[in-house]
Amino acid sequence: MANAIVLSAEQQTPFRALNIARDDHDTVEQSRLTLNAQDDKGKANVALPDMFVLFLSEPPRVNPNYACVKAESEVWFAEKCQLDARWTRILEKTDFSYFCAITVADAGPRELRTLCDWGNWVFPFDDLFDNGYLKESPVAAQKVIDILLSDMGVHPESDIKGVQQRFVRSMHDYCKGSMEQVQWRTQRQFPSIEDTLATRRKSAGVAPLYALAEYALKLDLPNAVFENESIQEIERIGVDFVVIQNDILSYCKEEAEGILHNLVAITRYHMESLCGHSAAPHPQMAFDSVGKLLDDLYRRWYLALSRLPSWGERVDAGVQKYIGSVKAVVMANLNWSFRSERYFGRDVAEVRRTRVVQVLRRLPEAQFNL
Secondary structure (H helix, E strand, C coil): CHHHHCCCCCCCHHHHHHHHHHHHHHHHHHHHHHHHHCCCCCEEEEECCCCCCHHHHCCCCCCCCHHHHHHHHHHHHHHHHCCCHHHHHHHHHHCHHHHHHHHCCCCCHHHHHHHHHHHHHHHHHHHHHHCCCCCCCHHHHHHHHHHHHHHHCCCCCCCCCHHHHHHHHHHHHHHHHHHHHHHHHHCCCCCCHHHHHHHHHHHCCCHHHHHHHHHHCCCCCCHHHHCCHHHHHHHHHHHHHHHHHHHHHCHHHHHHHCCCCCHHHHHHHHHHHHHCHHHCCCCHHHHHHHHHHHHHHHHHHHHHHHCCCCCCHHHHHHHHHHHHHHHHHHHHHHHHHCCCCCCCHHHHHHHHHHCEEEEECCCCHHHHCC
16 A cells, blocks of 8 residues: 555656756745835735634644654655755745645554655655646646656556545545646636636645545444445535635745736735726735635535534444545645645744735736736
8 A cells, every 4th residue: 555655666757856956936926025025015914714714724634753764854855855954944834744734643553654754755745746847747747747646557447446546536636636727827718716726626635634644543344434425525515725825825935926826816916907907905905805715615515514424433433434534634724834834844833823814906017828
């Protein structure tokens, strides 16, 4: 099972692709420094929605093996990718192992290590499509994805069953969503909010975490559980929580990098299109609009829980653990976002305290006229 999940421990091509992205990162960092060096003219303060509410107000449980597994995974990954000292520090600060340690707080060290290895791989891999050399190169992007999926060695509709099949299917969906975003950028498209959310559900890479958690927690659930509409709704809600949280919290970083497949950016574009670029509404309206999507998710979450059937005592106990892992993914994403410096740099503690960030008052002309 571990060989099926640790995608590239024996394959080198995806790791070489990550090395190519380092040069792109330097360019992105310089553009962010330039943006931050501007005065406040053309900027606006916006208040982020309060996300630490209801079940997300609870302090997360963290796997007790977090510290040692984090160190082991990062050393392995740095050696595999031949990272220099600077990139090793970036890996450490990103600290995706903390995310994983919340996702599977009750997993053993070996299983936690599998999640950490996957997480430390998927973040830089995903950046290739967001702001790396693949962002506007659909042919090259498809080649990288084909290599990745061939490394997994199976097709989502093959004879494999259970958690392996769910993991493979979710990885295929993740790759499909990543390619859709590359196509949007290449074709200079601003899709609808609905189409953006549909693609982000795949490209955010949340569903693979469900299968990884199922594996790490050693759950043994019949396929009928995963075919149930209430379970599927809980999974969808969990994905949407992470997508919406992420697009709100990552907006400042992605604005500086020119990343457009973000729900806040798409909402701003459509609002400015209606009003005219010169009379653009305050960006707070877009943040509020996207934030309201979270409110509906809480209602749907508790409604889906109330509609769960019973499969008997043994299965029901496993189902509750699985639902707990979906909830843990949502909690992990939110708490990790305010622990890592990925989105807010050294201001992360201040942003969590005040919930105030600065964004461009209007979308850049170059983006608006795509």
